[in-house]
Amino acid sequence: MPNVLPADFADLEPFADWALPSERNRYDKRVSSTMVELQAFYDAAFPRLDDAMAYLEQYEPDELPEDGKRLLWLYCALVTVSFPVEVWRQPRVPDSGSTALNAILEPAV
Amino acid sequence: MPHFTKPAEGSWTEHYGLGTGPISYEDSITPEQYERERDAIFARTWLNVGRVEQLPKVGSFFTKEIDAARTSVVVVRGTDGNVRAFHNICRHRGNKLVWTDFPREESSGTCRQFTCKYHGWRYNLDGECTFVQQEPEFFDLDKADYSLVAVQADVWEGFIFVNLDHSNTTPLRDYLGNLGKGIEGYPFQELTQVHKYRAEVHSNWKLYIDAFTEFYHAPILHARQSVSDESAKLVEVGYEAIAYVIDPPHGMVSSWGGMAPPKDLNMVKPIERHLRSGLFGPWDAPDIGLDELPPAVNPTRDPRWGMDSFLFFPNFMLLIWKPNWVLTYHYWPTSYNTHIFEGTCYFAPPKNAKERLAQEMAVVSFKEYGLQDSNTLEATQTMLESRTASKFPLNDQEILLRLLHKTAQNYVDQHEQRQSPALARA
Numbered sequence: 001m002p003n004v005l006p007a008d009f010a011d012l013e014p015f016a017d018w019a020l021p022s023e024r025n026r027y028d029k030r031v032s033s034t035m036v037e038l039q040a041f042y043d044a045a046f047p048r049l050d051d052a053m054a055y056l057e058q059y060e061p062d063e064l065p066e067d068g069k070r071l072l073w074l075y076c077a078l079v080t081v082s083f084p085v086e087v088w089r090q091p092r093v094p095d096s097g098s099t100a101l102n103a104i105l106e107p108a109v
Numbered sequence: 110m111p112h113f114t115k116p117a118e119g120s121w122t123e124h125y126g127l128g129t130g131p132i133s134y135e136d137s138i139t140p141e142q143y144e145r146e147r148d149a150i151f152a153r154t155w156l157n158v159g160r161v162e163q164l165p166k167v168g169s170f171f172t173k174e175i176d177a178a179r180t181s182v183v184v185v186r187g188t189d190g191n192v193r194a195f196h197n198i199c200r201h202r203g204n205k206l207v208w209t210d211f212p213r214e215e216s217s218g219t220c221r222q223f224t225c226k227y228h229g230w231r232y233n234l235d236g237e238c239t240f241v242q243q244e245p246e247f248f249d250l251d252k253a254d255y256s257l258v259a260v261q262a263d264v265w266e267g268f269i270f271v272n273l274d275h276s277n278t279t280p281l282r283d284y285l286g287n288l289g290k291g292i293e294g295y296p297f298q299e300l301t302q303v304h305k306y307r308a309e310v311h312s313n314w315k316l317y318i319d320a321f322t323e324f325y326h327a328p329i330l331h332a333r334q335s336v337s338d339e340s341a342k343l344v345e346v347g348y349e350a351i352a353y354v355i356d357p358p359h360g361m362v363s364s365w366g367g368m369a370p371p372k373d374l375n376m377v378k379p380i381e382r383h384l385r386s387g388l389f390g391p392w393d394a395p396d397i398g399l400d401e402l403p404p405a406v407n408p409t410r411d412p413r414w415g416m417d418s419f420l421f422f423p424n425f426m427l428l429i430w431k432p433n434w435v436l437t438y439h440y441w442p443t444s445y446n447t448h449i450f451e452g453t454c455y456f457a458p459p460k461n462a463k464e465r466l467a468q469e470m471a472v473v474s475f476k477e478y479g480l481q482d483s484n485t486l487e488a489t490q491t492m493l494e495s496r497t498a499s500k501f502p503l504n505d506q507e508i509l510l511r512l513l514h515k516t517a518q519n520y521v522d523q524h525e526q527r528q529s530p531a532l533a534r535a
Contacts, residue, residue, distance in 0.1 A: 023304075023469075023472070023473070023476075027476075046379070046380070049380070049383045049384075050383060052466075053383070053384070053463045053466065054463075056461065056462035056463040056465070056466060057461050057462070057463040058461070059461060059462050060460065060461055060462070061459055061461070061462050061465045064462055068462065072462050072465065072466060075466050076466065076469045078380070079380065079384070079466070079469050079470050079473050080473055082378065082379075082380040083473070083477050086378045086379055086380060087378065093477055093480040093481055094481075095481065095484055095485070096480040096481065096483070096484050097484050097487075099308065099310075099480055099483040099484040099487070100308060100309075101306050101307070101308040101450075101452070101476050101479045101480050101483060102306060102307055102308070103304065103305070103306055104305050104306065104307045105303055105304065105305035105453075106304055106305075107302055107303070107304070107465070109462075109465070
């Protein structure tokens, strides 16, 4: 399969399925993943966070190339996944039961 | 040990004369009281339904479902550039005029006129009926008699409000009072990067406002959101506001905010350290042309200030954060024990994709906290409805809860007196 992320981030290609364009999809993927899967993604992506920030800082959001957009979404997913990994030790927010708080409006990128 | 000075009376609650006894939650657990509140409050006060940025040009419109007033309104920018609102009903046979796919869902867009899906009656942006299909088939029909039913609409600092009561002649700006006037000039128009969230919450609308107008709960309910040393410290210290300002029916709480940026980087989670962002927003505040805060924001000019929460009665909260961003909350009742919650984050447009990522951190933090808050409310509602306890003590940091419940009851009582003065006297 061809690479979908910027060349410098080829090591994250195995996690490219996290590059989802909406927060709702990223959250859905988080709560349907196991902690082992979330930890694996975090362990791969977190050490590259500063590199990703340096890359993203070069572009206005509207001017991101397609692979750059996917890198932004992938790191938005890292933000979503940081809560279970750094705080909750479980995919869901504890005691959040059936509660849903859904994004109904988000910036295009 | 107090960290912030209280008024001479010894407490904020006594200072504002709101009574110090336990309160009842009987006002949050019955269909009957909800019916009274619908009529006395939601059908009669100014309600914030959106922002002017949602209506960028002539013909831009959005609809707002106001279930508590049993109506839907369509808000539109007219050919003269003014914002108008109408009940969302076709004058022919009552079809909902503007909707897409699902009649109960909100809709938005741009149009030159409104055309009813049912029989094709048309209305211009001023609400005038301009076309009736097969008009000669009707009997003495004068289109001028069948304009859309107008709703009072006005704009304050870019926030669009409607008032469904024609007899309520209080201008919006007067209604928002000194707290509203004291915020004027804040550059809301610079904060056009919007993330909006919605939840269906199984509690009375007032219970969520209760949760968001006190921070007494924060060190406990949200304990695990801080790193563990910091969390223990927060529990030990508890919560004290810098100040409360009450200008009935509205109120605000001014809070400290050491987390944007934190004094010590070890106080926050690893991802926050790298992204320089968290619940309090991105730490590096954008320039939004704010030379000095308006007088009602950080009213005591405390250098420790982090955020102010304003409650504009009945259901609009405005949170202004030190790093130049804003969060709004709306609570739209759908029954005595359900409501729709909306949380909207407003940021300056990010200059680059790294700033966009930092904003995502703030938005997702808001969501994680919000999810913790929402479910607690259902737990509270179910037990309040058990009526196994009837008196609930509130502390001084819960003063805005007293204000909310007392104000709601006052509106109900005053409305009933107006409806039947003789009955009220007896």
